[in-house]
Amino acid sequence: MSPLGLDVRFAVVLFLAISLASCSRIAAPEPPAPSAPAPHVTPVVSDSPTFTPAPRRVPVVVVPASGTEPVEADVILASAAAADTSFQRQVAFWVDFWTGRQAELFATYLKRMGTYAPLVDEELATRGLPASLRYLPIVESGYFPRAVSRVGATGLWQLMGPTARDLGLAVGSIVDDRRDPFAATVAALDYLEMLHRDLGSWFLALAAYNVGPGRVREVLTRAGRRGAEPSDEDFLAIRGSLPAETREFVPRFFAAAKVAQDPVRFGFLPIQLLALDFDEVVVPDATSMDVVAQAAGVTEAEVIDLNPQYLRGFTPIGARRTVRLPVGTGAAFEVAYAMIPPEERLSYFEHVVARGETFSHIAVRYGVPLSELVETNRSVDPRRLQIGMRIVIPVRARGGAGGSSQLAALGTSANETLHVVTEGESLWTIARRYGISTDALARENQKQSNPLIRPGDELKIP
16 A cells, blocks of 8 residues: 555555564564552452453565565645645755764664554555655654653654543553554544544644644634634644744654655665564453463463563553464464463563552562562662562462472473472473473373363373
């Protein structure tokens, strides 16, 4: 779905490409911004865990070998207002900026765009919105889902907290859906559509996206243009009365679009548009990302990369939430997750220190040995606890240190250990103790078709 049209040959290639899916990893995470303190939490589990596989595919989009894209009139880029001499002068300034001293940074933006633009293109096409809006995340975040501005705007589309909540996104210290490229794209385009309906001009809608619709309406009213038939020329008329950042926002957008449409012309590599390919699963309650990863048979880093919206490393307590997994792992997750006792799904959570609390108080409250609590929080000086500090509370698996399970190595060799199952154990807890996958343990003991185990059973540990 190119922002500037398709010739016949390209349309055929695109049609074929939409039928395919290729794998792409989300950009490597950078340190997330600090978030507001979370309330005290206590692990809550569901008695009836469920799993709903929902594979998601974003189609591959093939870019012509030349690195340029087919051109057609775009309602924003082809606006008569864009031909204004002063406006074009500012566009040229920003083109020089992106291709000069900021060329290295802009190259990074284009690379990230290759990962996320297909999902934006798909949503724009579904809504019938101008395809050029795919360039807005370049200006907003450099196409980085974890971007946080100095005023707290977050994510690919740099949504502010109150706006995001009004659009139905979760924004908190445990989950921030503004960092979810899919959820944030839907919300941002909802917002842009609303702004365009209200203001009647894409130039004004873009300005309002930057500074807020109230400010744009106020300036239009002062200029006597609020009641007139709206047009992009209204932006030119009020531009000098807008804040400096907003004044430059639309020219910057045009400059980013101009360069990204034809990167080779400006000295950049062609944009390689890829497809995000993953499975979606639903967890019924609080579940740690490391538990999700082990159940799916993948690394925790892979799960975190696909789920940047989970700020603290676990899904919220008392809520069903979608988690993305590497493609092809959803079915294995379904089997393994069903074996995990509800109390084992959260390997840790966080406690926010309240007035008068000490490590000893916290350890007693959660039934965790004080030594284990101190060991888990090595960076925290127990003598210097402060209100609002986050303390990680380890949730020990049954059979862990201090637990009641008994491990019995009845027979060992260079390749084999035998484990005697005790009350309360499952394939999951045993696999976790030995650092192996549940699938590997089940295969070794021919348990694939019947994963039930009973106290006294002997299991081979591969």
